[in-house]
Amino acid sequence: MSTDTPLVRMRGITKRFPGVLANDRVDLEVQAGQVHALLGENGAGKTTLMNILSGLYRADEGEIYIRGQRADLQSPRDAIDLGIGMVHQHFMLVEPQSVAENVILGLKAPGFFLDMARIERKIAEFSRQYGLQVDPRARIWQLSVGEQQRVEILKMLYRGVDILIMDEPTAVLTPLEVEELFVTLRRMADEGKAVIFISHKLGEVMAISDQITVLRGGRVVATVDTDQTTKEELARMMVGREVLFRMEKAPVEPGEVVLEVRNLRSLNDKGLPALRDVSFAIRQGEILGIAGVAGNGQRELAEVVTGLRKTADGCVLIADCDLTNRSPHRVIREQVSHVPEDRLGMGLIPNLAVSDNVILKSYRDPPLARGLFLDRLAITRFAARLIEAFSILTPSQETPVKLLSGGNLQRTILAREISAGPRLMVAVHPTRGLDIGATESVCNLLLKQREEGAAILLISEDLDELLSVSDRIAVMYEGEIMGIVDAEEADIEEIGLMMAGTKGLGTRDK
Numbered sequence: 001m002s003t004d005t006p007l008v009r010m011r012g013i014t015k016r017f018p019g020v021l022a023n024d025r026v027d028l029e030v031q032a033g034q035v036h037a038l039l040g041e042n043g044a045g046k047t048t049l050m051n052i053l054s055g056l057y058r059a060d061e062g063e064i065y066i067r068g069q070r071a072d073l074q075s076p077r078d079a080i081d082l083g084i085g086m087v088h089q090h091f092m093l094v095e096p097q098s099v100a101e102n103v104i105l106g107l108k109a110p111g112f113f114l115d116m117a118r119i120e121r122k123i124a125e126f127s128r129q130y131g132l133q134v135d136p137r138a139r140i141w142q143l144s145v146g147e148q149q150r151v152e153i154l155k156m157l158y159r160g161v162d163i164l165i166m167d168e169p170t171a172v173l174t175p176l177e178v179e180e181l182f183v184t185l186r187r188m189a190d191e192g193k194a195v196i197f198i199s200h201k202l203g204e205v206m207a208i209s210d211q212i213t214v215l216r217g218g219r220v221v222a223t224v225d226t227d228q229t230t231k232e233e234l235a236r237m238m239v240g241r242e243v244l245f246r247m248e249k250a251p252v253e254p255g256e257v258v259l260e261v262r263n264l265r266s267l268n269d270k271g272l273p274a275l276r277d278v279s280f281a282i283r284q285g286e287i288l289g290i291a292g293v294a295g296n297g298q299r300e301l302a303e304v305v306t307g308l309r310k311t312a313d314g315c316v317l318i319a320d321c322d323l324t325n326r327s328p329h330r331v332i333r334e335q336v337s338h339v340p341e342d343r344l345g346m347g348l349i350p351n352l353a354v355s356d357n358v359i360l361k362s363y364r365d366p367p368l369a370r371g372l373f374l375d376r377l378a379i380t381r382f383a384a385r386l387i388e389a390f391s392i393l394t395p396s397q398e399t400p401v402k403l404l405s406g407g408n409l410q411r412t413i414l415a416r417e418i419s420a421g422p423r424l425m426v427a428v429h430p431t432r433g434l435d436i437g438a439t440e441s442v443c444n445l446l447l448k449q450r451e452e453g454a455a456i457l458l459i460s461e462d463l464d465e466l467l468s469v470s471d472r473i474a475v476m477y478e479g480e481i482m483g484i485v486d487a488e489e490a491d492i493e494e495i496g497l498m499m500a501g502t503k504g505l506g507t508r509d510k
């Protein structure tokens with residue numbers, strides 16, 4: 001192979017789904033030794049293109065060459081045999097099994113029995129070589145999301161993959177884990193492998209990639225060298241117009257207390273303490289941001305407030321009504337909205353149409369229900385309005401939501417939860433996986449809810465985002481609130497210290 005032959009060459013790739021042209025004559029070349037980023041708005045066709053390269057989908061038109069040879073990829077197995085592996089956004093690991101068992105899953109056993117000790121040694125070697133820290137004997141359910149991702153990468157290395165595709169790998173990682181992942185990806189590239197990296201975060205793309213291909217509406221807009229471009233130019237290419245990162249935060253006088261939690265104590269799924277004596281209050285017209293590294297009790301807090309998890313101690317008061325350990329249904333009756341972390345698991349019903357998913361909460365009430373019957377016409381109009389207002393990209397209202405792109409799933413949940421006109425909104429990572437334009441509009445939607453008098457509990461790992469929309473920021477560490485600070489006067493360094501476990505800074509809420 002001459003040095004100019006690209007490791008991957010996709011030519012004229014076209015892929016149609018009913019009502020959608022997902023990829024339109026796409027050309028992509030990726031060189032060995034390169035981290036190549038794929039950028040584009042939600043629904044631009046990034047995942048589809050990579051599903052084709054990894055043998056999951058077949059292109060309708062076009063050719064793929066690997067190391068200069070024409071490749072006919074009929075299945076992920078064929079792709080793996082050619083050294084192509086993809087780590088999807090939703091991991092596909094078997095929870096009760098160990099790391100090592102997951103790594104060898106699906107591989108033919110060499111000989112009659114497996115030499116686990118040898119396999120574990122080999123995994124440990126890869127771990128060291130690429131900085132992928134994980135115990136080969138740990139069970140998957142014991143691992144954090146970041147560690148599970150390392151297992152997925154180890155699985156690929158074990159199979160000899162030298163073209164690694166990662167679909168939005170950083171969306172679920174903490175800032176420290178992102179740094180560690182980048183060290184791993186850089187090492188892989190330095191060894192002559194190719195990494196294809198999908199992300200919506202322009203800062204990350206600028207930091208890790210050598211080249212960037214931008215997609216818009218299924219087509220390639222451009223491929224550029226990272227050191228020859230800027231974030232502003234990338235944003236413009238993605239969206240097709242100038243993008244202003246601007247947020248209008250009007251002054252709002254906080255009203256009555258809407259949510260008050262006192263001395264909450266709760267356990268996580270593993271039976272370990274997740275919340276330790278958590279107390280705070282949020283008023284009408286106020287956004288309380290919760291900062292902290294994921295896994296420090298934020299998710300459990302949202303679940304206790306929305307009735308999805310029991311609290312062992314303490315109480316949840318919504319508009320002076322004691323809702324401690326009441327059902328999610330009861331909580332919804334108090335006009336509580338919830339944008340959950342797990343979109344397809346908890347937020348949406350994957351097989352139902354977009355229109356049915358957006359009415360999940362309001363179908364019992366007029367104007368959508370007339371007596372015992374649903375008014376189909378009213379539903380169609382209601383759904384059409386939301387699809388338009390939230391720019392949900394879908395071939396039709398009847399499309400099952402599981403066929404939408406990642407970002408459009410998120411918009412569907414937001415459309416439903418915000419349109420319910422909530423008194424209290426609990427939003428967990430509401431902008432995760434959204435493109436820049438959508439991130440900006442979600443932040444503005446939250447601010448609008450605030451102006452209309454909603455109380456908002458906003459959980460996010462993005463400090464810049466928290467600082468720009470929140471009124472106050474509470475920092476969580478190991479299930480405890482380390483302090484609550486005013487967003488206007490917040491000191492990023494101080495918040496960072498609290499995120500790492502330093503207590504007593506900032507003003508504690510009563």
Ligand SMILES: Nc1ncnc2c1ncn2[C@@H]1O[C@H](COP(=O)(O)OP(=O)(O)OP(=O)(O)O)[C@@H](O)[C@H]1O
Nearest residue numbers: 017022042043044045046047048403404405406407
């Ligand atoms: N299996 C499928 N059936 C029907 N339509 C699909 C399917 N997979 C993807 N699509 C559609 O193809 C288009 C491109 O989707 P894709 O998932 O590739 O976008 P993406 O660039 O990865 O977006 P995101 O940033 O939101 O993840 C979307 O309109 C999506 O709804």
Ligand SMILES: [Mg+2]
Nearest residue numbers: 046047405406
């Ligand atoms: Mg995608």
